[in-house]
Amino acid sequence: MSSINEDFVFGRHAGIDYLKTQDAEKINKIFLQKGVQEDFANQVYQLARKKHLVIQNAPKNKLDQLTNSANHQGLVLSIASFEYVDLDQLVDKFDQEGKEPFLLMLDSIEDPHNLGSILRTCDATGVDAVIIPKRRASGLTSVVAKTSTGAIDHVPVARVNNLVQTTKWLKERGYWFFGTAMSGTDYRLWDAKGKTVLVIGNEGKGISPLLLKQMDQTLTIPMIGHVQSLNASVATGVMLYQMFNSRHPLN
Missing domain, CATH: 3.30.1330.30 (Ribosomal protein L30/S12)
Structure with missing residues (x-):
C-alpha cells in the first residue's frame, strides 16, 4: 500500500x-x-x-x-492518509483466487464529488477495484470520503501513471475493455461477465482518443430527451447496474 x-x-x-x-x-x-x-x-x-x-x-x-x-x-x-492499492498485486490476487473481477477505470474524473458518488455506487454493485490516473484527476480526498459516505474504506482504488499502458497490460492478463461513448452498442445489450473493465471518460471530454482506441467495444446510453448527456456519476451508476444485472440475473 x-x-x-x-x-x-x-x-x-x-x-x-x-x-x-x-x-x-x-x-x-x-x-x-x-x-x-x-x-x-x-x-x-x-x-x-x-x-x-x-x-x-x-x-x-x-x-x-x-x-x-x-x-x-x-x-x-x-x-494518517488515504491509501491506494498496488494494481499488480491486486490482479495477481484475483488470479490466485480464480476470480473473474469487474474493474472500473476512470479517465480523468476531476470533480471529487463525482468520484465520491461513483465509489458509493461501486460499493453497492460489487465493483472489485477502481483505477484512476495519477495526474489531471481527483484523488482520494476528504471531499471524496464525505461524498462516498464511507465507501472509500471498502472499494480498493489504484493510481497508475498511464491508463493506456495499464489497459494494454490488463488485456495481456485476459481482461476485456468496454468504454462509454456517444455512439456504440446499446448498454442494455452489454454482457459484463468474465474479466471485465468498464472505462468512464472525463466529465467534459469523454474518454481520451488514445485510450478509446484500446476498447474492445463502446457502449452508449440512449437518450430521448432534449439534453443529450448525463452527469459522470449518474452515467456510471446506470452502467454499473447493467453490470450487476448481467452478473446477477433474476432468473
Missing part, C-alpha cells in the same frame, strides 16, 4: 464508518463539536473507547476551519 498526505474524514456517516472499520493507528485525532446531540456524542465516545482514542471537544468554528467550512455535521477525524 502507498499513501498520500495527511487528510481528514468528516461527516457523520463517513466518520462513524471510519471509526468502525479502520485500525486505531490510522486515526490521529477525533474532533467532536461541542453541543452535538447526546446520542450521537455517546456513539462517538463508545467507538473511541474501543480503540483507545482521545476525543477533542471543539467549537464549530474550529471544525469549519479544518474542513474549509464543509458540512462536517459536528465530527472530523484527522487521519
Whole structure:
C-alpha cells in the first residue's frame, strides 16, 4: 500500500464508518463539536473507547476551519492518509483466487464529488477495484470520503501513471475493455461477465482518443430527451447496474 498526505474524514456517516472499520493507528485525532446531540456524542465516545482514542471537544468554528467550512455535521477525524492499492498485486490476487473481477477505470474524473458518488455506487454493485490516473484527476480526498459516505474504506482504488499502458497490460492478463461513448452498442445489450473493465471518460471530454482506441467495444446510453448527456456519476451508476444485472440475473 502507498499513501498520500495527511487528510481528514468528516461527516457523520463517513466518520462513524471510519471509526468502525479502520485500525486505531490510522486515526490521529477525533474532533467532536461541542453541543452535538447526546446520542450521537455517546456513539462517538463508545467507538473511541474501543480503540483507545482521545476525543477533542471543539467549537464549530474550529471544525469549519479544518474542513474549509464543509458540512462536517459536528465530527472530523484527522487521519494518517488515504491509501491506494498496488494494481499488480491486486490482479495477481484475483488470479490466485480464480476470480473473474469487474474493474472500473476512470479517465480523468476531476470533480471529487463525482468520484465520491461513483465509489458509493461501486460499493453497492460489487465493483472489485477502481483505477484512476495519477495526474489531471481527483484523488482520494476528504471531499471524496464525505461524498462516498464511507465507501472509500471498502472499494480498493489504484493510481497508475498511464491508463493506456495499464489497459494494454490488463488485456495481456485476459481482461476485456468496454468504454462509454456517444455512439456504440446499446448498454442494455452489454454482457459484463468474465474479466471485465468498464472505462468512464472525463466529465467534459469523454474518454481520451488514445485510450478509446484500446476498447474492445463502446457502449452508449440512449437518450430521448432534449439534453443529450448525463452527469459522470449518474452515467456510471446506470452502467454499473447493467453490470450487476448481467452478473446477477433474476432468473
